[in-house]
Amino acid sequence: AQSVTQLGSHVSVSEGALVLLRCNYSSSVPPYLFWYVQYPNQGLQLLLKYTSAATLVKGINGFEAEFKKSETSFHLTKPSAHMSDAAEYFCAVSPPLSSASKIIFGSGTRLSIRP
Amino acid sequence: SQTIHQWPATLVQPVGSPLSLECTVEGTSNPNLYWYRQAAGRGLQLLFYSVGIGQISSEVPQNLSASRPQDRQFILSSKKLLLSDSGFYLCAWRAQGAGTEAFFGQGTRLTVV
Numbered sequence: 001a002q003s004v005t006q007l008g009s010h011v012s013v014s015e016g017a018l019v020l021l022r023c024n025y026s027s028s029v030p031p032y033l034f035w036y037v038q039y040p041n042q043g044l045q046l047l048l049k050y051t052s053a054a055t056l057v058k059g060i061n062g063f064e065a066e067f068k069k070s071e072t073s074f075h076l077t078k079p080s081a082h083m084s085d086a087a088e089y090f091c092a093v094s095p096p097l098s099s100a101s102k103i104i105f106g107s108g109t110r111l112s113i114r115p
Numbered sequence: 116s117q118t119i120h121q122w123p124a125t126l127v128q129p130v131g132s133p134l135s136l137e138c139t140v141e142g143t144s145n146p147n148l149y150w151y152r153q154a155a156g157r158g159l160q161l162l163f164y165s166v167g168i169g170q171i172s173s174e175v176p177q178n179l180s181a182s183r184p185q186d187r188q189f190i191l192s193s194k195k196l197l198l199s200d201s202g203f204y205l206c207a208w209r210a211q212g213a214g215t216e217a218f219f220g221q222g223t224r225l226t227v228v
Binding site: 006032034036041042043044045046049051090092094095096097101102103104105106107108 | 121147149151157158159161164166172203205207209213214216217218219220221222224
């Protein structure tokens with residue numbers, strides 16, 4: 001079964017510092033991978049997705065993620081953190097089959113930004 | 116453009132009372148539909164998903180059920196709520212096919228008292 005593991009339930013960085021949120025997936029074949037952001041009491045918003053077109057994926061709000069098959073990872077990064085980036089971030093996986101329907105989410109990482 | 120509506124935004128219900136949460140999607144046809152629950156400090160737990168009218172897959176045995184009476188309508192129900200049913204419930208849709216992303220509603224905060 002497919003799954004994702006997000007290392008670190010809470011990450012705190014200073015404003016202007018590098019943001020690195022970790023995600024590792026478990027799958028026998030490269031799946032589709034997603035990063036979502038959730039602000040308090042709201043639904044989830046897609047940041048970016050990997051669908052095998054390119055290993056480095058750029059998303060909204062200056063975020064990007066790199067797919068590394070050898071490490072089964074899809075870590076999310078942003079060069080310079082902004083106060084508005086404080087939110088919960090979820091990594092998600094979906095099987096690489098058109099007939100597959102599930103999207104499975106990780107446990108989330110809460111990002112805090114220190115002034 | 117596609118939109119997803121989920122209501123109510125907040126709900127406080129006594130233990131043992133019934134539940135009905137509704138989700139509708141506009142601007143698309145034959146979507147996959149999903150119900151997730153998010154407990155405090157935890158990730159998203161997939162409860163049910165549906166690939167078509169009347170087709171429901173249950174992920175976790177629980178006190179809840181789901182129905183899809185119309186193509187773009189997805190309902191989450193319970194006959195008798197438990198305290199453990201409290202949480203943030205999210206409805207989502209995605210287009211059929213591989214690699215499509217999910218779009219989420221604004222969620223319902225359910226508190227069972």
